Amino acid sequence: MTRGVAYLAFILTLAILTASLMAAGAAKSVDVSEKQQLVKALGITDLSLFSEARYTRHPSQADLFAPFQDFPGALEHFPTGSMIPPNPIGFSSRIRIQQLPGN
Amino acid sequence: MVRQLKTLEYTLSSLMRRKSKNLSLVVVYAFTIATLGSVLFLTHALKVEATSSLTEAPALTIQKISAGRHELIPTDHVATIEKLPGVKSVTPRVWGYYYDSLIKANLTLSGISSYREKLELLNGRLPLGPGECAIGKGVAQAFGPAIGDNLVLEDSGKETTTFKITGVFQAESNLLTNDLVVLQEATLRDFFSMDQSLATDLIVEIHNQREIKVLAKKIKYLLPDTRPITRDEIIHTYDSLFNWRSGMMLAVAIAALIAFCILAWDKATGISATEKQEIGILKAIGWETADVLSVKFWEGLVISLTSFILGTLAAWVHVFIFDAPGLIPLLKGWSVLFPKFQLTPAVDFYQLFVLAFLTIVPYLGCTIIPAWKTAVTDPEHVMRG
Structure with missing residues (x-):
């Protein structure tokens, strides 16, 4: 039964190692107050992750209903x-249809 | 217990007989799990990073919309919004973009008016005069300047303007300030040739945070050509952007899931002649069907559990130790100034459980079902092939 016990010991060690890595990461208290101070001071609204186009640099501020910013439904240009996701916020306009009598 | 341990012993011996095949199976299986796990870890960590930092984003940002697009907003609107009960302050903001055609990088130019406190994540200080600026680490690395050097930009009239660098943001703030050039608001207004009566947008601070939505509705009602963006909506944008079920991350996840399905399908469509013969021999020497299934269960569990743990560990190391070099190109796209960032390890255990359930259970099923079909067949028939 040596092989079985050895395998169980190996898998258990591996599981404990993975779990402790994750737990250590989760328990690591990160002070976000410095970043929050920066956000407040500069009025930052977005992460500076994708600087290739204005609507990817500031996705929360962009009019995302117009990909490629040329016409709605245009093929996406930037990776x-x-x-x-095309989820424009702050817009509340709706299309309404008025059906006329007799039509 | 001893019986199960002996079954495990037999299973391991059986797996060792086909060492290279099973080892390559574990490698491919673990790689698939590592890919899926990396997507989960990276998107969750970015989501945590965004939502924790952006809790101090402006309560309301008011843009003007003209012909369905963002336009400069008249500063007259400040007075209209300030009159609303519950509004603490309204600040016109000036910001925009600057494209450098040499290295093809986009910079974000942002104006500040009267912030005097020391920023913890800034080496040096914020600009205090018209000819000064503070820059992000990405800008400093791309162009090579340091504090005290000059940043020369061409304004809208193609005139060169020189700004003395008074501060460089620290690497810890890269995710927020990498491509940023901070100038005095009046300086930036001159640089963009923006009229005093206009601003890029307005920032509204509110006394009672529970009134943000109500005030957004009131502003939209009073100023129908505006688009109010609440702080919650900003956070929601990042919540949905880094949702592993959306965008390109989904494409990676689907590719990895398809690879896993092919792996499982190969297993499910039948077992090899050698394995069939082995089951036939076991049945012929008196093993019960339940014993054969128990061996196959352990076989599936050993392979899938080992692969899952190895894959998860590899994904964690890939994302949080090596900063996800395999996935960063997907995020980077064509961005020239892409921040180098160290993510804070954050794991969503619910997602991990779903990943385990979606990979271990189907694999176990794919191992046991064909073995059961063989085990219930007459041993002689199985051994004769």
Whole structure:
């Protein structure tokens, strides 16, 4: 039964190692107050991750309903543009249809 | 217990007989899990990073919309919004972009008016005069300047303007300030030739945070050509952007899942002649079907559990120790100034459990079902092939 016990010991060690790495990472208290101070001072609204186009640099501020910013439904030009879901915020306009009598 | 341990012993011996095949299976299986795990870890860590930092983002950002697009907003609107009960302050903001055609990098130019406190994540200080600026680490690395050097930019009239660098943001703030050039608001207004009566947008601070949505509705009602963006909506944008079920990350996850399905399908469509013969022999020497299934269960569990743990460990090391070199190109796209960042390890155990369930259970099923079909067949028939 040596092989079985050895395997169980190996898998258990591996599981404990993985779990402790994750637990150590989760327990690591990160002070975000410095970043929050920066955000407050500079009025930052977005992460500076994708600087290839204005609507990818500031996805929360962009009019995302117009990909490629040329016309609605245009093919996406920038690779990261395809990562950002078209979820424009702050818009409340609706299309309404009035059906006329007799039509 | 002893019986199960002996079954495990037999299973391991059986797996060792086909050492190279099973080892390559574990490698491919672990690689698939590592890919899926990396996507989960990276997107979750970025989401945590964004949502924790952006809790101090402006309560309301008011943009003007003209012909369905963002336009410069008249500063007259400040007075209209300030009159609303509950509004603490309204600040016109000036910011924009600057494209450098040499290295093809986009910079974000941002104006500040009267912030005097020391920023913890800034080496040096914020600009105090018209000819000064503070820059992000990415800008400093791309162009090579240091504090005290000059940054020369061409304004909208193609005139060169020189700014003395008074501060460089620290690497810890890269995710927020990498491509940033901070100038005095009046300086930036001159640089962009922006009229005094206009601003890029307005920032509204509110006394009671529970009134943000109500005030956004009121502003939209009073100024129908505006688009109010609440802090919650900003956070929600990043929540949905780094949702592992959306965008390109989903494409990576789907590719890895398809690879896993091919692996499982190969297993499910039948077992090899040698394995069939082995089951036939076991049955012929008196093993029960339950014993054969128990061996196959352990076989599936040994392979899938080992691969899952190895894959998860590899994903954690890939994302949090090596900073996800395999996935960063997907995020980077064509960005020239892409921040170098060290993510804080954050793991969503629910997602990890789902990943374990979606990979271990189907594999176990794919191992046991064909073995059961063989085990219930007449041993003589199985051994004769």
